[in-house]
């Protein structure tokens with residue numbers, strides 16, 4: 001006699017979908033980490049303005065987060081009619097994911113902002129289907145719900161920068177429904193591809209489109225308003241010169257990179273939002289999940 005299978009076809013479909021979304025999230029983070037060149041950020045050339053990060057560490061951290069992203073996506077499809085409960089559930093998974101990240105990275109903040117942004121987006125995508133505008137709007141609705149399980153203050157540098165400079169930071173971006181992902185990164189990705197930029201150039205241009213106006217607390221916390229202005233102004237100049245694929249754009253990119261290096265600052269928030277855009281782009285285009293990420297666990 002065989003034991004009855006306790007899972008319905010719907011359960012199995014939800015688990016498959018959750019793993020698929022988690023694979024997309026990990027792939028998007030790996031693509032972001034390896035994208036080269038990025039100003040001030042970890043890329044294949046080195047650690048940028050960071051002394052404690054490297055691309056293999058970023059990739060290991062991304063891979064360690066697969067299970068957390070899958071749990072969030074599963075919660076997103078299972079808890080479809082109680083957003084307060086769903087918010088509490090993904091808050092708890094998110095805090096566990098931050099602990100997992102710290103264990104995988106040896107105590108370095110590799111992906112705190114990314115867990116927050118991509119976590120909300122995979123949760124939302126599990127219930128909405130592949131329409132990126134609907135995904136971002138639902139993620140925004142979830143981010144606007146208070147989480148009674150969250151500490152009143154994280155004490156992180158980003159939080160202090162938000163208070164000191166009166167900006168919304170990672171929370172504000174999510175609560176507004178990820179305007180820099182939907183309204184800046186994704187349109188630039190499409191525009192750059194359409195005019196014939198190579199894929200890596202299109203992605204760098206998407207990062208620059210985010211940097212040009214984002215209130216990035218990584219920059220504010222380390223270098224204050226001066227660093228934020230340097231990053232925004234530098235990114236705008238590269239785009240105005242035609243983007244990274246053009247000779248003038250590459251020259252402007254070199255100037256931006258040298259300035260950020262001198263100031264020891266990096267646009268970590270913009271990098272997280274590029275990863276968020278790459279995730280939504282994968283979902284929208286129905287990209288096949290590469291075998292390497294399928295075999296991570």
Ligand SMILES: CC(C)(COP(=O)(O)OP(=O)(O)OC[C@H]1O[C@@H](n2cnc3c(N)ncnc32)[C@H](O)[C@@H]1O)[C@@H](O)C(=O)NCCC(=O)NCCS
Pocket residue numbers: 090091092093094095112113114115116117118119120147150154155156157158159160168169170171173214215216217218268269270272273
């Ligand atoms: C809200 C978060 C980011 C904590 O905020 P905190 O004020 O502590 O910010 P902190 O500076 O530590 O992290 C912010 C990170 O976001 C990124 N970031 C910075 N600026 C921005 C910006 N403008 N937009 C988006 N991301 C940004 C950076 O990578 C930065 O490292 C998050 O860690 C959190 O609350 N987690 C709890 C778990 C949870 O609720 N999860 C929900 C589902 S994922």
Ligand SMILES: Nc1ncnc2c1ncn2[C@@H]1O[C@H](COP(=O)(O)OP(=O)(O)OP(=O)(O)O)[C@@H](O)[C@H]1O
Pocket residue numbers: 032033038040041042043050053058108109110111112113114156157158218221266267268269271272
């Ligand atoms: N390629 C990348 N290179 C560097 N940072 C990145 C990259 N991609 C994303 N980031 C983001 O930048 C953030 C790192 O910022 P930062 O170095 O200011 O953190 P931190 O100093 O450890 O912050 P805290 O003191 O608040 O813990 C990470 O949360 C990560 O999400």
